Amino acid sequence: MAADAHGQMGVQQPGLGNDLKGIRCLSAIAQRGTLMRYMMLVYTQENQNATPEEMARVYNGHLAVQQETKRRGIFRAAEPLQTTASATTIRVQDGKVLVTDGPFAETKEQLAGYYILDCADLDEALEWAAKIPSACGGATGCIEVRPIRPVPGPPQPGSK
């Protein structure tokens, strides 16, 4: 698909030479076609005593974002995590495996779940992120938005 678009753009079409608008449209379509994958890391304060009403509100908030992004075909994944009380960290040092209880780092807010969405650009990703509930039980929370790095094939010999 992308290769077809590529070929079309590359061909010098005499009739189209000065029709800049047409070309711009093509390129805009080509660009819109490439979406970027973003991960939204949901940080909240664990162990907050939320009321059932609040929990229902948070649940419905997540449901709404997931339904809407699925409807638009940009939803890739979303899952909640068990609390950091269940976390175990391992570290391999000098060939030895070191296992410790607890998360990698003690922080004020803890990673509680994630979303993966396909978005046109950061602005769209931020728009969705703003809709994901991150606060619960009167505490604050936040969402970290990170682009997912596309992994190319294994390095070819001779290329840099």
Added chain:
Amino acid sequence: MSELRSAIEQVFRRESGRIIAGLIRVSQSFDLAEEAMQDAFASALSDWEKKGIPENPAAWINLVARRKLVDYARRNRTQRDNQDQLLYETGQRATAEPESNSGNGCEEMEFQDDRLRLIFTCCHPALNIEAQVGLTLHTLGGLATREIARAFLVAEPTLAQRLVRAKRKIREARIPYEVPAEAALPERLAAVQAVIYLVFNEGYSATAGDSLVRRELCAEAIRLARTLHELLPREPETLGLLALMLLHDSRRDARVNGGGELVPLEEQDRSLWHSEQIEEGLYLVEKALCSGSAGPYQLQAAIAAVHAEAKTAAETDWRQIVELYGLLARRNRSPVVALNHAVAMAMAVGYEQGLEEIHRLGASGALDSYYLYHAARADLLRRLLRKEEALAAYDRALCLTANAVERRYLRRRIAELNM
């Protein structure tokens, strides 16, 4: 030769922001765009020497830079990826002759859109504020990294690194090269205005550093505000910001004395104020205030306008200033505004009342470690001839600021009181 060089430098300072804005759109890359533009300016140096300066230098640079982009695309053809298909667009565009670009209304519109995109990308809140400022001055203002580094008192490699990181984030996180959607526009526009005002204040606050560069920063901030107003004319706060900066900048020659000391407003030699800037500032404030509800920049500009209209410090219409600070305080609960409001009251109604108001503000103790609180108190106590209390307040203020210019001013007041 040097004449040619300065002509090219002028084109660069005036036009590089416009040119690079379009190049970034077609190449989708800040780095490629910059490289192409620099190459084009380098070509200009040799070409214009032989053939003379073209009628429309900016169009010439633009065309040559776009051809360079095509060259880069060819160079990379073997390893091109999907993104490079955008470069083909450049190939099509660059076949047009420069004449067809000049005087074409469509093309002009496009330039404007591109510059607006560039402003919003450079001032995107996903970039840290230092990066926003650096990127705006560098790409839109055409300032060299060396100049920006000097103005902000950071090492050049530090600043260069900052720009590299910002451009990398734009690319990797895909910060869009677009004017924000209507819903997000007010917030994003405020961010752009904040960057421009920060640039101005950096130039205006007389801390250390090269004074010429600082003056240049003020001029650049004013230029950026003009551009923003030209591109989005229906925004009264942009006009307010422009007016505010013009009115402050008009006092630049009067606010520092020969010894590099800050001269307070009431002691300034008003004949040194620049009247053209004042006239324009006054005109713009009025225009902005007529067009709707007054935002913080407009209110601050209006306050600066009242000062500008007073022929002598004694003729200042303090009652009007009290009113304006009152409006500003309602929107902005910052202690600086509240203190200024109290000081204006002191000047309008009486020092005693002003001092009472300041003490009321400080009653909670929240302002106790705040330099301006003690400086304002000290000033009113001095005017009330309560020498010992004034000295104590000046001492307290002196303990709370590290700013060399402020410290020199406070020491001068202390010395005067001790005489």
